[in-house]
Each structure stands twice: as C-alpha cells, then as structure tokens.
Amino acid sequence: MSKPAARIRLAEAAFALFDERGYEQTTVEDIAERAGVGRTTFFRHYRSKEAVIFPNHDRLLALIGDRLATSSHSTALVAVSDAVRLVLLHYIDEGDLARRRYVLTSKVATLRDREIASVARYQRLFREFISDWMGDPTESASLRAELMAASVVAAHNHVLRRWLRGESTDPVGEVDDAMQEVLALFPVPGPPPEPGGGTTVVAFRTGQDIDALLPALRRLVEGGGTS
Structure with missing residues (x-):
C-alpha cells in the first residue's frame, strides 16, 4: 500500500498530537516530526498550525x-x-x-x-x-x-x-x-398587477343575512361593476 500524501499525514499527525498534548502545547515542529516530514514541507501545505485544522x-x-x-x-x-x-x-x-x-x-x-x-x-x-x-x-x-x-x-x-x-x-x-x-x-414576489386588470375583493361585516347578500354579490361579479 502506498504511503499517504504528506498533506494527509500532517493532518493526521496534528490531530493525534492535539488529542495527546492539547492544541496550545503542540508546535509546527512537533507535527512535522510526527508526520515524518521537514518544517519546509509543512509550510508547503499549510500556512499555520490553525490551517491544518480547518x-x-x-x-x-x-x-x-x-x-x-x-x-x-x-x-x-x-x-x-x-x-x-x-x-x-x-x-x-x-x-x-x-x-x-x-x-x-x-x-x-x-x-x-x-x-x-x-x-x-x-x-x-x-x-x-x-x-x-x-x-x-x-x-x-x-x-x-x-x-x-x-x-x-x-x-x-x-x-x-x-x-x-x-x-x-x-x-x-x-x-x-x-x-x-x-x-x-422568503417567497419570490410575483409581478405587480396590470393597471385596471384583475379582480379586487373587499371583505366587510354587515348585519344582513348572507342569503340576502348573495344576489347582489352575484350581479357585481357577473357585471364587473362596483358599488
């Protein structure tokens, strides 16, 4: 089996050392040594100790x-x-x-x-x-x-x-x-209605019975008028 790439070995070494010694106590040199590479190789792959983590x-x-x-x-x-x-x-x-x-x-x-x-x-x-x-x-x-x-x-x-x-x-x-x-x-807003187009329905409360209102409402809808 081929040896893992240096970048992967460095990441694995870093996390192992963080577990063993803690993040603050682990240095770049420690990580490079554990991974079997030099300090130069470390910085070829990562800019800092933090960069290994993220x-x-x-x-x-x-x-x-x-x-x-x-x-x-x-x-x-x-x-x-x-x-x-x-x-x-x-x-x-x-x-x-x-x-x-x-x-x-x-x-x-x-x-x-x-x-x-x-x-x-x-x-x-x-x-x-x-x-x-x-x-x-x-x-x-x-x-x-x-x-x-x-x-x-x-x-x-x-x-x-x-x-x-x-x-x-x-x-x-x-x-x-x-x-x-x-x-x-966040629903996508629809296009604005065209001037004079469409139907407008206005709801209101009245004391009249619904059966008495229905004929007038039907005439309004069929005729398109307003009152």
Missing part, C-alpha cells in the same frame, strides 16, 4: 461562487440550495476528520473564533448573491437579503452539527428539506 475555505468559497455564477434569475434559489449541498458534502467526505475538528473547536476559544469568522464569509457571499438577484437597492430589500443569507447558513450548520454529533443518517436529505423550509420563508 478545511480550505478559499477553495470552498470559489466552488460556491462558481455554482452561483452559472444560475439565471429564475434558477437563483436552486443554485443557493446546490451551493449549500456542496459545502455539506465536503464535510461528509472528510468523515472522521470533520468530527475531530468539531470536538477540538468546541474546546479551544481561538479556534472557535476562527470558525465564526469563516461562517461570516459564507454568509456574506450568499447575501451579496441574493441582493444582486433581488435587484432592489432599498433598505428593506437589503435587510431581506441579509435575513435570507443568515437563514441559509443557519440551516446548513444545523444539519451539519447533527451529522457531526452522529444524530443524522441522511444529512443530504435533511439539508435539502431544511433549504425548502428556508425558501418557504
């Missing part, structure tokens, strides 16, 4: 951006759902490494802060895309885009945490369902 967010953000860029106005929300699924699948492909990261970041405050900052980058990307899709420069539209982007990220993270804790056997199905819930909160 996925390549730049690459993930680029993948999301590419997926969103291929959408049209009518398929924008489908693209958002697909982009969310891409991120989830990346974590699922990482398997045990993703779960070990989850445990570690829950214990180390500096890593948790780094993770929060990463989440903000995803939310900003979705917010900018949704804002462009809406094409409305008003403050209310800007708020709507912000709320929608936050909901998209929250839905993904909810499902991801369930999978990381071993509570979900079908995370992809769950994230698809979650995105349907999110999009239902």
